[in-house]
Amino acid sequence: MTSDTSSATSSSTARELERALERVRQLCGQLESERESAEIDLDGSHVQAIERDREELSSRLVEAEHQLGRLMNLYVATFQLHATLDPGEVQATIAEIAVDLLGAERFALLLRIEDAEGCEVALSKGLEHDVSGLYSTGVYNGGDALVDAALDDGVLRLGPADTSEVIAAVPLRVQEAIVGVLVVLKLFDHKAILRSGDRDLLDLLAAHAASALFAARVYANTDRKLRTLESLVQLVRGT
Amino acid sequence: MQPRKILVVDDSKLIHKMFEVLLRQYSLVHAYDGLEALENLGRHAEIDLILLDINMPRMSGLEFLNQVKANASFEAIPVVIISTEGKEEDTIRGLEAGAAAYIKKPFGNQELLEVIQRL
Numbered sequence: 001m002t003s004d005t006s007s008a009t010s011s012s013t014a015r016e017l018e019r020a021l022e023r024v025r026q027l028c029g030q031l032e033s034e035r036e037s038a039e040i041d042l043d044g045s046h047v048q049a050i051e052r053d054r055e056e057l058s059s060r061l062v063e064a065e066h067q068l069g070r071l072m073n074l075y076v077a078t079f080q081l082h083a084t085l086d087p088g089e090v091q092a093t094i095a096e097i098a099v100d101l102l103g104a105e106r107f108a109l110l111l112r113i114e115d116a117e118g119c120e121v122a123l124s125k126g127l128e129h130d131v132s133g134l135y136s137t138g139v140y141n142g143g144d145a146l147v148d149a150a151l152d153d154g155v156l157r158l159g160p161a162d163t164s165e166v167i168a169a170v171p172l173r174v175q176e177a178i179v180g181v182l183v184v185l186k187l188f189d190h191k192a193i194l195r196s197g198d199r200d201l202l203d204l205l206a207a208h209a210a211s212a213l214f215a216a217r218v219y220a221n222t223d224r225k226l227r228t229l230e231s232l233v234q235l236v237r238g239t
Numbered sequence: 240m241q242p243r244k245i246l247v248v249d250d251s252k253l254i255h256k257m258f259e260v261l262l263r264q265y266s267l268v269h270a271y272d273g274l275e276a277l278e279n280l281g282r283h284a285e286i287d288l289i290l291l292d293i294n295m296p297r298m299s300g301l302e303f304l305n306q307v308k309a310n311a312s313f314e315a316i317p318v319v320i321i322s323t324e325g326k327e328e329d330t331i332r333g334l335e336a337g338a339a340a341y342i343k344k345p346f347g348n349q350e351l352l353e354v355i356q357r358l
Contacts, residue, residue, distance in 0.1 A: 069348040076257045089252075096253035099323060103345045190325030190343050 070197040081212040085219040103191035111180035172210035248276040249292040273298025293322040308337040
């Protein structure tokens with residue numbers, strides 16, 4: 001092989017190499033561009049979509065947990081209200097619902113007095129700190145706008161209002177009759193307001209508290225009469 | 240390690256029922272005042288967590304807590320106070336007496352479960 005031929009071959013090889021290098025550069029550029037676009041896609045829309053899904057699932061989980069908590073409170077409250085026929089225990093349960101579930105520091109359970117005006121204070125807590133004086137005698141004869149309205153039309157009232165410092169006046173129903181009202185006068189300092197879930201509890205108390213209490217009282221009266229009759233029968237048999 | 244047996248000390252039957260529902264994965268021992276709780280603590284050696292109310296008849300939660308922490312057999316059992324007493328000084332008093340956590344009533348279920356899982 002002559003030097004001219006060798007030079008032409010080298011030149012041809014160099015050109016081929018240059019073309020190959022150019023092709024490699026193009027492929028590298030293409031790959032780089034595809035990689036960048038893939039990263040942009042992953043960093044952008046996909047990640048954002050995943051993040052949105054995650055946030056939505058997280059928020060649904062929190063909401064589901066709150067719902068579960070509310071339902072559990074309602075179940076437990078209903079269960080306990082109807083778990084006994086002892087009037088004292090039913091009253092204790094109403095107090096426990098007010099204190100432990102609603103966070104009431106001061107409250108009064110008012111029940112209408114048969115064949116008379118006013119309501120008896122059947123149950124209360126913290127009334128020694130109440131400055132209104134409306135409940136201090138053990139009989140409520142009216143005077144608080146929200147309580148009187150709840151007793152009158154059976155609609156739950158939430159306060160406080162201009163004319164009342166009551167936090168909630170919960171009408172108590174037995175069948176269609178308004179037999180009393182649960183008056184929440186103050187919440188614990190660490191529970192500033194009634195929350196949305198508390199409304200369910202107030203509705204539950206309105207529907208179940210009085211009926212449970214009245215059922216227990218009727219049972220206790222009937223049981224007392226039965227025992228009296230049994231004693232009389234035994235007395236008659238003994239003589 | 241997860242607590243397997245929990246002593247619930249509270250004079251509220253409602254709270255006992257609530258814990259039965261909420262903590263059904265655990266075995267519960269029930270007491271309605273501090274004295275009954277001490278008796279139960281002696282009977283159930285495997286109790287590894289105590290949920291404790293403060294205001295109770297016969298023996299208060301703080302009296303009970305003091306006795307637990309003074310007893311070498313029980314002092315290592317973590318105690319969670321769950322009370323309506325919500326002032327800062329109440330919390331400090333409870334924690335200084337040896338409680339591992341202080342939860343105010345009314346409490347959120349998740350709050351309680353998280354504390355139990357942490358201890």
